[in-house]
Amino acid sequence: MTAKIIVRDVRKRFGRKVVLGGVDLDIAAGESLVVIGGSGTGKSVLIKSILGLIRVDSGSIIVDGVEVTALRGAALAAHQAKFGMLFQGGALFDSLPVWRNVSFALPRSEGAARLKAAAIDNLARVGLGPDVADLRPSELSGGMQKRVALARAVAARPEIIFFDEPTTGLDPIMADVINDLIVSLVRDLKITALTITHDMASARKIADRIAMLYAGRIVWQGPRGMIDISGNAYVDQFVQGRADGPIAIPVIPA
Amino acid sequence: MTGLPHDIVGVLRAIGRFVLGGLASIGRVVLFAGRAVAHAALPPYYPARLIEQIIVIGWFSLPVVGLTALFTGAALAQQIFIGGSRFNAAATVPAVTVIGIVRELGPVLGGLMVAGRVSSAMAAELGTMRVTEQIDALTTLRTDPLRYLIAPRVLAATLVMPFLVLVSNVIGVLGGFVLATTRLGFNAANYLDRTMSFLKTDDIVSSLVKAAVFGFIIALMGCYHGFHSNGGAEGVGKATTSAVVSAFILILLSNLIITVVVFGSR
Numbered sequence: 001m002t003a004k005i006i007v008r009d010v011r012k013r014f015g016r017k018v019v020l021g022g023v024d025l026d027i028a029a030g031e032s033l034v035v036i037g038g039s040g041t042g043k044s045v046l047i048k049s050i051l052g053l054i055r056v057d058s059g060s061i062i063v064d065g066v067e068v069t070a071l072r073g074a075a076l077a078a079h080q081a082k083f084g085m086l087f088q089g090g091a092l093f094d095s096l097p098v099w100r101n102v103s104f105a106l107p108r109s110e111g112a113a114r115l116k117a118a119a120i121d122n123l124a125r126v127g128l129g130p131d132v133a134d135l136r137p138s139e140l141s142g143g144m145q146k147r148v149a150l151a152r153a154v155a156a157r158p159e160i161i162f163f164d165e166p167t168t169g170l171d172p173i174m175a176d177v178i179n180d181l182i183v184s185l186v187r188d189l190k191i192t193a194l195t196i197t198h199d200m201a202s203a204r205k206i207a208d209r210i211a212m213l214y215a216g217r218i219v220w221q222g223p224r225g226m227i228d229i230s231g232n233a234y235v236d237q238f239v240q241g242r243a244d245g246p247i248a249i250p251v252i253p254a
Numbered sequence: 255m256t257g258l259p260h261d262i263v264g265v266l267r268a269i270g271r272f273v274l275g276g277l278a279s280i281g282r283v284v285l286f287a288g289r290a291v292a293h294a295a296l297p298p299y300y301p302a303r304l305i306e307q308i309i310v311i312g313w314f315s316l317p318v319v320g321l322t323a324l325f326t327g328a329a330l331a332q333q334i335f336i337g338g339s340r341f342n343a344a345a346t347v348p349a350v351t352v353i354g355i356v357r358e359l360g361p362v363l364g365g366l367m368v369a370g371r372v373s374s375a376m377a378a379e380l381g382t383m384r385v386t387e388q389i390d391a392l393t394t395l396r397t398d399p400l401r402y403l404i405a406p407r408v409l410a411a412t413l414v415m416p417f418l419v420l421v422s423n424v425i426g427v428l429g430g431f432v433l434a435t436t437r438l439g440f441n442a443a444n445y446l447d448r449t450m451s452f453l454k455t456d457d458i459v460s461s462l463v464k465a466a467v468f469g470f471i472i473a474l475m476g477c478y479h480g481f482h483s484n485g486g487a488e489g490v491g492k493a494t495t496s497a498v499v500s501a502f503i504l505i506l507l508s509n510l511i512i513t514v515v516v517f518g519s520r
Binding site: 087091092094156 | 386390391
């Protein structure tokens with residue numbers, strides 16, 4: 001079966017810094033793939049490249065059989081309409097109430113009352129009551145903002161959803177709540193999901209399959225159950241959280 | 255082969271890099287302006303966003319523009335009276351004040367004041383949206399950021415600035431009138447009669463054309479620098495400064511060009 005998303009030899013550099021050095025990745029329809037990797041390894045650049053928010057230097061990105069790197073204008077907008085995305089910081093619009101944020105991608109022609117009702121339905125999916133709908137994002141806690149952002153990401157029922165560090169900045173309990181919500185939303189709505197994270201607890205819970213990005217390349221990928229017996233020195237060091245190993249982090253001695 | 259000394263090559267290289275960088279920046283701004291205009295012209299439209307921006311740019315700028323015009327008009331009348339008295343031309347106060355205000359000071363000072371208030375606010379707001387990924391979020395929510403964020407701002411500023419400058423001109427002339435009739439001994443009816451007789455349609459039209467151009471520049475600079483800001487809070491700060499400085503320079507440059515084109519051959 002052809003994968004829903006196919007990434008082949010994708011390269012991207014910013015100035016002299018090579019961020020993606022030839023990434024290869026396949027994501028099947030309905031699959032939940034988690035890409036793990038340290039900070040600054042190019043995880044965010046990878047998902048923004050697939051979305052068409054960043055132009056890659058070379059390589060191929062195919063979504064539903066369409067080459068994304070060649071898309072422009074209306075064709076690119078149609079491609080982007082397939083996606084929902086949960087941004088690391090939520091990226092909620094400060095100037096709009098919660099219900100307008102959640103219903104933002106829905107057609108305005110439906111009218112304010114129906115949009116608000118749809119927003120309240122989606123808020124219920126992430127465990128938030130209707131009383132939240134009229135609040136401003138700045139009036140919410142970090143965990144609530146993440147849940148509102150999650151409701152917004154799925155409101156338009158995207159075919160594919162990207163989660164950018166979904167548990168960053170949350171306490172362990174709230175992080176687990178978010179993980180559970182992601183699992184249930186992806187399963188119930190039959191969405192293809194790509195998550196990038198360095199939170200291993202999150203990866204173990206969300207993923208069908210895990211891939212590790214290091215130095216701009218995928219150094220290992222396999223089923224979630226194989227992560228602890230991957231036999232890959234990079235994965236082992238990352239999963240075990242060890243300072244010593246092949247992943248060198250330069251630290252100048254005091 | 256004898257080559258140029260290394261230091262001369264270095265200087266030439268630096269000059270070349272500076273010139274190319276400048277041309278590239280101009281090209282980027284022109285492309286951005288073209289895209290902003292195209293997005294403002296084509297649907298979907300966001301009328302609520304346009305009205306919101308008209309209120310923010312026009313209505314909320316009225317106090318600062320009005321006060322600037324009032325004080326400048328009064329000061330201008332006083333200076334013309336003092337200068338004119340040196341060669342028995344104090345009676346020219348109404349004529350010179352109205353021409354000075356309508357042709358130059360009304361649109362230019364109004365433009366600069368609105369640029370200080372609006373360009374900076376636009377750059378700061380859009381820059382913050384950029385660094386907090388709200389602009390990327392718009393794209394993933396089936397909304398074109400240029401259409402939703404940029405087009406209403408550019409259109410609103412271009413439409414509303416002529417009205418602001420019209421009000422500014424009236425208040426500026428009023429400032430001169432009040433000072434001249436209360437402190438300089440001018441007769442009120444006579445002052446108004448001389449003001450109206452010297453004011454020509456061309457003066458008003460050029461004033462409003464300048465205002466529309468300045469409005470476009472103000473929004474364009476605020477949007478361009480905010481939309482392309484990066485690097486967190488420091489980047490937003492730089493974008494805000496760049497927006498105001500570039501808007502000021504472009505307003506003064508375009509004012510000179512319009513003045514030379516409209517009045518240069520008379």
